[in-house]
Amino acid sequence: MAQKMIKNAVGRMIPAKINGEKVIPFQGIGKYKPTGKRFAPKLKTVADFPADGNKLVKNLKIALQKSGLKDGMTISTHHHFRNGDLVANMVFDIAYELGVKNLRWFPSASFPCHEHLIQYLEDGTISYIEGSMNGALGKYCSEGKMKKTAVLRSHGGRYQAVQDGEVEIGIAVLGAGCADSFGNANGLYGESASGLLGFALADSQYADKVIVVTDNLVKFPCIPWQIQGNYVDYTVEVEKVGISEKIVSGTTRITKSPDRLLIAEMTAKFCDKVGIIKNGFSFQAGAGGTSLAIGNYFAQIMREKNIKARFARGGSNKYLVDMLNEGLVEYILDGQTFDLDGVKSMAENSNHVWTSPFTSYNYHGKGNFAGMLDVVILGATEVDVNFNANVVTHSDGTLLHGIGGWQNCLFSKCTILPIPLFRNRIPIIKDEVTTLVGPGELIDVIVTERGIAINPRRKDLLEKVKRSGLPIKTIEELKEEAEKICGIPEKPKFGNKIVAAIKWVDGTVIDVVRQVK
Amino acid sequence: MQTIAKSGNDGKLVKSDCSVKIKLTKSGGISINLTSKVKTYFGNSIIELCKKELKYFDIKNAEVEINDKAAFDYVIMARIESAIKQLIKTKKEYLPDVKIIHTRATNKNRLRRSRLYLPGDSPKLSINAGLHDADGIILDLEDSVAPNKKDEAKILVRNTLIKTNFYDSEKMVRINQLPVGLDDLEYIVPYNVNVILIPKCETAEQILQVENKVENILKEKNLKNTIWFMPIIESALGVVNSFKIVSASERVVALAIGLEDYTADIGTSRTNEGNESFFARSQIMNSAKAAGVQAIGSVFSDVTDIDGLRKYVKDAKAQGFNGIGCIHPRQIPVIHEAFAPTKDEITKAKEIVEAFKDAKEKGLGVVSIGSKMIDPPVVKRAEQTLKMSKIK
Numbered sequence: 001m002a003q004k005m006i007k008n009a010v011g012r013m014i015p016a017k018i019n020g021e022k023v024i025p026f027q028g029i030g031k032y033k034p035t036g037k038r039f040a041p042k043l044k045t046v047a048d049f050p051a052d053g054n055k056l057v058k059n060l061k062i063a064l065q066k067s068g069l070k071d072g073m074t075i076s077t078h079h080h081f082r083n084g085d086l087v088a089n090m091v092f093d094i095a096y097e098l099g100v101k102n103l104r105w106f107p108s109a110s111f112p113c114h115e116h117l118i119q120y121l122e123d124g125t126i127s128y129i130e131g132s133m134n135g136a137l138g139k140y141c142s143e144g145k146m147k148k149t150a151v152l153r154s155h156g157g158r159y160q161a162v163q164d165g166e167v168e169i170g171i172a173v174l175g176a177g178c179a180d181s182f183g184n185a186n187g188l189y190g191e192s193a194s195g196l197l198g199f200a201l202a203d204s205q206y207a208d209k210v211i212v213v214t215d216n217l218v219k220f221p222c223i224p225w226q227i228q229g230n231y232v233d234y235t236v237e238v239e240k241v242g243i244s245e246k247i248v249s250g251t252t253r254i255t256k257s258p259d260r261l262l263i264a265e266m267t268a269k270f271c272d273k274v275g276i277i278k279n280g281f282s283f284q285a286g287a288g289g290t291s292l293a294i295g296n297y298f299a300q301i302m303r304e305k306n307i308k309a310r311f312a313r314g315g316s317n318k319y320l321v322d323m324l325n326e327g328l329v330e331y332i333l334d335g336q337t338f339d340l341d342g343v344k345s346m347a348e349n350s351n352h353v354w355t356s357p358f359t360s361y362n363y364h365g366k367g368n369f370a371g372m373l374d375v376v377i378l379g380a381t382e383v384d385v386n387f388n389a390n391v392v393t394h395s396d397g398t399l400l401h402g403i404g405g406w407q408n409c410l411f412s413k414c415t416i417l418p419i420p421l422f423r424n425r426i427p428i429i430k431d432e433v434t435t436l437v438g439p440g441e442l443i444d445v446i447v448t449e450r451g452i453a454i455n456p457r458r459k460d461l462l463e464k465v466k467r468s469g470l471p472i473k474t475i476e477e478l479k480e481e482a483e484k485i486c487g488i489p490e491k492p493k494f495g496n497k498i499v500a501a502i503k504w505v506d507g508t509v510i511d512v513v514r515q516v517k
Numbered sequence: 518m519q520t521i522a523k524s525g526n527d528g529k530l531v532k533s534d535c536s537v538k539i540k541l542t543k544s545g546g547i548s549i550n551l552t553s554k555v556k557t558y559f560g561n562s563i564i565e566l567c568k569k570e571l572k573y574f575d576i577k578n579a580e581v582e583i584n585d586k587a588a589f590d591y592v593i594m595a596r597i598e599s600a601i602k603q604l605i606k607t608k609k610e611y612l613p614d615v616k617i618i619h620t621r622a623t624n625k626n627r628l629r630r631s632r633l634y635l636p637g638d639s640p641k642l643s644i645n646a647g648l649h650d651a652d653g654i655i656l657d658l659e660d661s662v663a664p665n666k667k668d669e670a671k672i673l674v675r676n677t678l679i680k681t682n683f684y685d686s687e688k689m690v691r692i693n694q695l696p697v698g699l700d701d702l703e704y705i706v707p708y709n710v711n712v713i714l715i716p717k718c719e720t721a722e723q724i725l726q727v728e729n730k731v732e733n734i735l736k737e738k739n740l741k742n743t744i745w746f747m748p749i750i751e752s753a754l755g756v757v758n759s760f761k762i763v764s765a766s767e768r769v770v771a772l773a774i775g776l777e778d779y780t781a782d783i784g785t786s787r788t789n790e791g792n793e794s795f796f797a798r799s800q801i802m803n804s805a806k807a808a809g810v811q812a813i814g815s816v817f818s819d820v821t822d823i824d825g826l827r828k829y830v831k832d833a834k835a836q837g838f839n840g841i842g843c844i845h846p847r848q849i850p851v852i853h854e855a856f857a858p859t860k861d862e863i864t865k866a867k868e869i870v871e872a873f874k875d876a877k878e879k880g881l882g883v884v885s886i887g888s889k890m891i892d893p894p895v896v897k898r899a900e901q902t903l904k905m906s907k908i909k
Contacts, residue, residue: 258846259645396557424587425533425555449648485644487590489558 003498010388010436012511018501019128019148026510029439034364034507039165041206053182053220055235060213061094063234064171067209069095072102072127073170076203079109080175080187080194080336084246087175087213089116090238096125106167107131108158108199109402113246121146130167131158132402133392133500141499142398144515150399150500152392155199155335156361156368156408157505162202164364166507172203172210174227175241179214183232184225187337188347190216192242195316195337195346197226198356204231215241226354248339252317254296255289259420259449264290266470267377267418267447268297273468274461276375276414277301280310284376284409287315287338290418294377295319302328313360313373316342316352324352333369335360335405361408363505368408376412380419382433385475387440387455389417390433392502395426396492397434397516399500407505410442414461418447426489427482429475434492436511437502446475453478493517522603524669525596526639527584533641535585537596541604542578547571553585566590567597570611574601591680592640592673599669613680623687623711623743625770628652628905629811630840631852632689636661638670640677647683649846650853655689658701659716667693671704678708687711689747695723699730706734711745712770717778718748719755721765728766745770747813751778756797759804772805773813773842774798789825791832802837816842823851830855858902866899866906873899 004016008025016023024032049055057063069075075095077088088107095103103126105117112135120126121140128148133141141150153161161167176185177193187194192215204210210232217237222229255261271277277298285295296319302309311331314320318341323329325345332352337343345352360369370376380389381400391406393399409415419428429446444461446453451473454461465472473481495515504510520541527536535553549564567581585593591613598611632653635642638661646654656677662670678688690705691714692698698715705713715727724746731744746768750759756779763772776794780787787794798814805812814833817826830852833841843852858866868886873896876884884891 256847258649261847262648425589426558426587449645485589487559487562489555490561492557 008508008510010439010510012436014501014509014512015498018151018498018509023501024508026504026508029441032506032508034164038163039168039206041208049233053229055183055229055232056181056217057234057236060090060173060211060236060238061097063211063236064091064094064173065098066234067171067211069098069100069171071100072104073100074104074106074168076106076169076172076207077108078174078197078200078203079107079111080197080199081192081242081247082194083111083113084192084243085111085113085175085241086243087173087241088114090213091173092117092120092125096120096123101125102127105129105131106169108155109404110134110137112136132404133399134401138399142393142513142516144495144497144499146499149498150513151503152399152403152500153503154361154403154407154505155357155405156363156370157403157503157507159202159357159362160364160505160507161503162206163362164507169203169207170209172200172207174200174203174210174212176212176214176216176227177241178216178218178222179212179227179235180218180220180222180229181235182220182222183210183212183227183229183235184220184222185212185214185227185229185232186222186224187226188224188343189218190214191244192216192240192247193244193340193343194242194247195343196334196354198335198354200227201356201358204228209233211236213238213241215239248337248343252287252289252292252338254292254319257289260290261293262449263418263420263447264293265297266449266452267294267416268301270416270445270447270452270465270470271298271375271414272301273470274414274464277305277307279307281307281374282309282311282313282372284313284373284412285315285320286377286379287317288379290379291377292317292319294418295323299323299326299328313355313369314342316345318342321345321352324349333360357405357408361405361505363408364507370405370408371411371413373409373412375414375416376409377416377418378406378409380417380428380438382428382430383417383419383443383446383475384430384433384440385479387443387446387475388433388436389438389440389443390435391437392500393435393513395430395434395489397494397514399513403437403502407438410438414444415442416445416447417443421448421450421478421482422486425486427479427486429479429482435502435513439510446478448478450481451478519604522600524599524603527586531586531641533586533588533592533644534639535583535588535593535596537593537600538582539576539597539600539604540580541576542580544578546577547579547581549581549583551583551585553583554587555585562590563593566593570594570597571601573611574598574605574607574609576601576605588640589644589680591676595673595676596669599672602668602672610675613676615679623745625745626811627687628840629687629747629771629813630856631849632813632840632842633686633846633849634661634691634816634842634844637674637690638662638666640673643677643681646846647681647686649849651686651843651846651849652840653687653689653712654683655691655714655842657691659691659693659698671701675704675708678705678710689714691716691749692727695726699726702727702730703734706731706742706744707738707740709742711743712747713744714773715746715748716775717751717755718762719752720758721761724748724762724765724769728768731768744768747771747773749773749775750797750801751775752782753779753797755779756800759801760807763804763808763810769808769810771811771813771839772801772808774801774815776815798836798838806837811839812837814838814841816844817848818844820845820847823847826851827855856905858906862902863906866902869896869899870903
């Protein structure tokens, strides 16, 4: 049966309904303004909870049963344990054992370790996933094997969806490096320390039932309480919630690739020449090899010119912590910690502050931090001549990455995408991106090894780079240069089936992903 | 007759390259089996390219297997040609279209502070090599190419010279040791090479052999390309003959020393201090300067030791050398910075050049600062220092 399709404000055709629910098409940036009230979970009374505050139950299975696990429920987990997460797999192993079917998994992100769950997608324990799709899950979904349509949201969009009641969480199962029996929890201490638990905030506040799972139960009070026990129904102690060497996977090294270093250096130079790097400025630091190199070049420029940043948003790691300790940065407002240096700094340095998608990214609120940043540096799999960018699919249409905080960060005062002009002979600049995840009007600068393109909307930046000596080119010139080297690629062909929907930060649908052939 | 041939590389870590296997058959036309990382985007064009090339070499029946790791067209073309040339005897060459502009013309006295070595048979490094501002980029046919890959490398280097933009870097090729190296020349002389590096050079006669062959090729093809030589001295005998070598041809613009082979030749090994090669380095530098050309130091091969590199370049500069070799782009800015004139040198040079202008305006034949007479070569050097100081 042919679906009814609607053209949204960026010209993408999207279905009127996804997973049986009515879709609000993307209407333009800041155009969709919902009225109504935030979602509220059911009222609870202390009379129904243990008087001594001890909510510990024997194991996760009992906690899930007591929480009323049943067919068709939505189960959420967070991704602070990254590729070392054991919690999500544990939950669905139990669901399978209990014969529960058609669950919707609503993680804040998925990782290769969750390949384990494909069997449950196959046998119907899980009906579908709303969350980032990477690795084996991404491939599975891209091939059209998932029974329903995946829904991908940004970190901010996930908070918004929960807060707005777009997604109602039945049971949130929240792993923690440290917790007490009342349910207060943090990610700062223990074998499975992950730094913070910000991605679990919405789940704790809005889920019907909340279970905190820890491998490091401490006597009340667990300080600080990044998750407040007052939201928590049950606590469970298990042997392990995560594999520590995979949670904090060791510091990613600054790239050694001369081409990437060149791009990083050009990015930092650009920021310097247009006056972004100045006393009191703020920046978003990434954790990839190229981003780290950019941070390093920033530090060099700041040292030379005696400049201090007021704050940096992370993804924190050793390099950012070093900048904090050196006094180059006054505050780190941290969304997730990538290594033990980050975890340790957050525990010990009061200027290293944990944040959440609520403070940093939520679009249906009274402001957020993302827009305050002077500069944000992000990756992309593709951009097009209108500066639209893709971050979730490969140019062949396979789901590769989650959106993460990427869409939310686009609202900064200057958004820069440092990317190579081609990868494996495939030019990165297209006439049209395969999947439109970020609208071009929010993307200001593309830095490649062969030149820098500035969005024509940014007349101020174009003015500032005059006589800067930087290799400024138009995006069309860069595209042509890549095609001269690589050849003009053929367009990949896709199937008809829609395998995933891409949400914008306000809950509208900006694009869909089709099955790969 | 050989009916099966293979060329190229397709190991797990191989990038921007491909392997080609061709089996000549008696009938059945052309069949092509393509495995490619980028089949979705370039599959059809690669197959088209392959068909055209087989046709060009009059191959009508063959089974072709291509395992492509996202190689550019000019690389695939070279690999197919290499396989074909193992199977049939032909003088024909299948050349890529030339559409790129080679930005900076070469000249005898241009800066040659850094020369970056790239292995001639490994295409992945060459595509972006020109982005790193080396004064010269060397496609190496000698030591970095395995003996059984020499023929393939020549064809690939030829196509790379034609197709890759090295921007402001001079295009250099290190040929093989003579006499084998003479056969390399027809693959490079007609195709944009600026400087030919002649390794393990020991006699002036060798320079003349190369020069003869270069001139024959140019004449035969009716070309006027500017081609320079940089002999590399790598033996005791070469050191002794260095002045004869450097003055053997007008095409010699620089004389280089290769210390790994030199130290082996004199029966010792290379140290950081370099006492064992002090005589050789002095001799090379002196011969070069006596002939009015640049003296070029050996390669610094520890990529991670940036401080060591800086010291090495400063010492080389102090000894009179004008450049060194390197193997990683990260070394380039360090080399350029270390060769750059110091503040004192710049101040002094400014004084000299101004005194010279002053004297000229006043019509004085003799230039002097205070009571010190300034000779013309000193003025020339001062001008060069100022020129260097303006270069990034």
